[in-house]
Amino acid sequence: MANIEIRDVAKTYPGTPPVRALDNVDLSIAEGEFVALLGPSGCGKSTLLNILAGFESNTEGTVSFDGGPIAKPGPERAVVFQEAALFPWLTVFDNVAFGRRIAGSVRSNFEPEVNAMLEMVGLTDFRNAYPSQLSGGMRQRVGIARALIMQPRALLMDEPFGALDAQTRLTMQELLLSIWQKHKITVVFVTHDIDEAILLADRICVMSARPAHIAREIAITLPRPRSIDDLTSPEFVAYKAEIMHEMRHAHQQARRKADAA
Numbered sequence: 001m002a003n004i005e006i007r008d009v010a011k012t013y014p015g016t017p018p019v020r021a022l023d024n025v026d027l028s029i030a031e032g033e034f035v036a037l038l039g040p041s042g043c044g045k046s047t048l049l050n051i052l053a054g055f056e057s058n059t060e061g062t063v064s065f066d067g068g069p070i071a072k073p074g075p076e077r078a079v080v081f082q083e084a085a086l087f088p089w090l091t092v093f094d095n096v097a098f099g100r101r102i103a104g105s106v107r108s109n110f111e112p113e114v115n116a117m118l119e120m121v122g123l124t125d126f127r128n129a130y131p132s133q134l135s136g137g138m139r140q141r142v143g144i145a146r147a148l149i150m151q152p153r154a155l156l157m158d159e160p161f162g163a164l165d166a167q168t169r170l171t172m173q174e175l176l177l178s179i180w181q182k183h184k185i186t187v188v189f190v191t192h193d194i195d196e197a198i199l200l201a202d203r204i205c206v207m208s209a210r211p212a213h214i215a216r217e218i219a220i221t222l223p224r225p226r227s228i229d230d231l232t233s234p235e236f237v238a239y240k241a242e243i244m245h246e247m248r249h250a251h252q253q254a255r256r257k258a259d260a261a
């Protein structure tokens, strides 16, 4: 059984005029798979992710997780956004522990897990720091740790590294790869960045111009574990050329739709 099943999904935001964001989206995601959603700006990637998160509802079609319909947010589907909205008055440790505490767990139960999580994301020395004392990359590490401490089955990531400088971004991509290798949870990752999608994903779904559907699915069979050294391999460059071609097509399609409107 697929972990995430999206069948004939459409989404129209009400308004004058209404905005048709998604149309005929079909996608099955297996347990433990890493899928990247790649597409032109404004095509509907975040809308699709928000539907999977349960923050938005689809207007047509069905979306299910482990065979059950997605109707609202749930702890089995953790979300990581571009900016980790951390609580500024809590330390790194308490930000990561927050969900467990709210769920009624006592400190002696979650402390070893929070410490292990902080070690995994390289923040042990910052466990008592406050968010204002952290760099953007460190804040995202806290965001990822905070999501994983709830032991989700899927991680839904919306351009999580989009606001980071190039060097930090590469470090975070490698960190995410190592975490995913260890936890093997399903990841759905929204990005504009072709290199990022190829480096991380098992499969890239190139989305069409709005209203978005999945224009093309490309399996990335580069061997794992991957690292940033792969960015220059001939296989990587060949994937990049293929995807750039698809993206250009999606962009031209968007221009034509805009001109016709």
Ligand SMILES: Nc1ncnc2c1ncn2[C@@H]1O[C@H](COP(=O)(O)OP(=O)(O)OP(=O)(O)O)[C@@H](O)[C@H]1O
Residues within 6 Å of the ligand: 013, 014, 015, 019, 020, 021, 039, 040, 041, 042, 043, 044, 045, 046, 047, 048, 192, 210
């Ligand atoms: N709450 C909303 N109400 C009305 N329209 C919305 C809403 N959220 C998104 N939209 C519109 O839906 C379309 C798709 O937006 P969405 O954010 O899903 O695209 P995206 O591909 O994630 O864009 P980007 O890559 O620029 O973040 C856009 O035209 C956007 O303006």
